[in-house]
Amino acid sequence: MSKEPNTVFIGRKPVMNYVLAVITLFGSGETKQITLKARGQAITTAVDVAEITRRRFMESLKVEKVIIDTEEISMEEGGTRAVSTMEIILSKSS
Amino acid sequence: MSKEPNTVFIGRKPVMNYVLAVITLFGSGETKQITLKARGQAITTAVDVAEITRRRFMESLKVEKVIIDTEEISMEEGGTRAVSTMEIILSKSS
Numbered sequence: 001m002s003k004e005p006n007t008v009f010i011g012r013k014p015v016m017n018y019v020l021a022v023i024t025l026f027g028s029g030e031t032k033q034i035t036l037k038a039r040g041q042a043i044t045t046a047v048d049v050a051e052i053t054r055r056r057f058m059e060s061l062k063v064e065k066v067i068i069d070t071e072e073i074s075m076e077e078g079g080t081r082a083v084s085t086m087e088i089i090l091s092k093s094s
Numbered sequence: 095m096s097k098e099p100n101t102v103f104i105g106r107k108p109v110m111n112y113v114l115a116v117i118t119l120f121g122s123g124e125t126k127q128i129t130l131k132a133r134g135q136a137i138t139t140a141v142d143v144a145e146i147t148r149r150r151f152m153e154s155l156k157v158e159k160v161i162i163d164t165e166e167i168s169m170e171e172g173g174t175r176a177v178s179t180m181e182i183i184l185s186k187s188s
Contacts, residue, residue, distance in 0.1 A: 044137045047178040051164045055176070066160035068182070070145045082149070084141040088162070 006031045010038035010046040018049040023057055026092050033064070036088040039071060043086045050088050064089040100125045104132035104140040112143040117151055120186050127158070130182040133165060137180045144182050158183040 008021050018036070025034055038046035054061040067087040072080040102115050112130070119128055132140035148155040161181040166174040 041135075041138055043141055044135055044178065047137055047162050047180060050162060051176075051178045055164060063162060066162060068141050068144060068157060068160060070149055082145075084138065084145045086141060 004035075006033060007035045007037055008049075010036055010042045010049060012042065015045055015048045015052065018045070019053050019057065022049065022053050022090065026058065026061075033089065033091045036090065037085070039083050039085040043084065046086055046088055050090060053090070058092065060093045062091050062093060064091045098129075100127060101129045101131055102143075104130055104136045104143060106136065109139055109142045109146065112139070113147050113151065116143065116147050116184065120152065120155075127183065127185045130184065131179070133177050133179040137178065140180055140182055144184060147184070152186065154187045156185050156187060158185045 006025065008018055008025065010018055022034055022036070025031060036046045036049055050061075050063055054063070065088075067089075069085045069087075070082050071085045073083050074080055100119065102112055102119070104112055116128055116130070119125060130140045130143055144155075144157055148157070159182075161183075163179045163181075164176050165179045167177050168174055
């Protein structure tokens with residue numbers, strides 16, 4: 001996954017790392033919209049990040065859209081495997 | 095979670111069990127809309143169920159809406175814990 005502005009890629013780090021990333025990015029004042037991207041097991045973490053940020057830190061946060069899709073991943077041993085992906089688009093209203 | 099018509103609750107069973115439940119429910123012809131409900135780690139499974147059903151079995155399936163939320167769960171040892179939840183609303187167009 002390439003580097004994209006205003007996108008937070010969710011992986012295996014503790015959930016609060018990503019919450020902090022979202023708060024910092026919104027706090028910089030340079031954007032009113034952030035996309036969380038995750039695949040596989042990290043999808044649950046992405047939902048936790050959105051929910052914890054909204055409930056505990058930024059009550060004005062709105063979940064604009066949740067998009068689910070499938071990505072074909074090339075395996076080292078050849079062939080491809082389908083992995084579910086998710087994008088959560090968050091926006092700050094004020 | 096109480097019994098609701100046209101709702102498939104996603105838990106810890108193998109993902110294909112739920113895919114089969116969705117296909118069977120749509121196949122009965124009694125509904126054109128099914129809601130998948132999941133919480134915690136099962137959220138990833140719910141996304142897999144939607145994606146596998148759509149890609150492999152029912153190309154006419156559409157993801158109408160994905161809703162994320164938080165549920166307070168009472169703990170046996172007292173107090174509550176917040177758990178992320180997800181609803182995926184699927185519809186059959188034809």
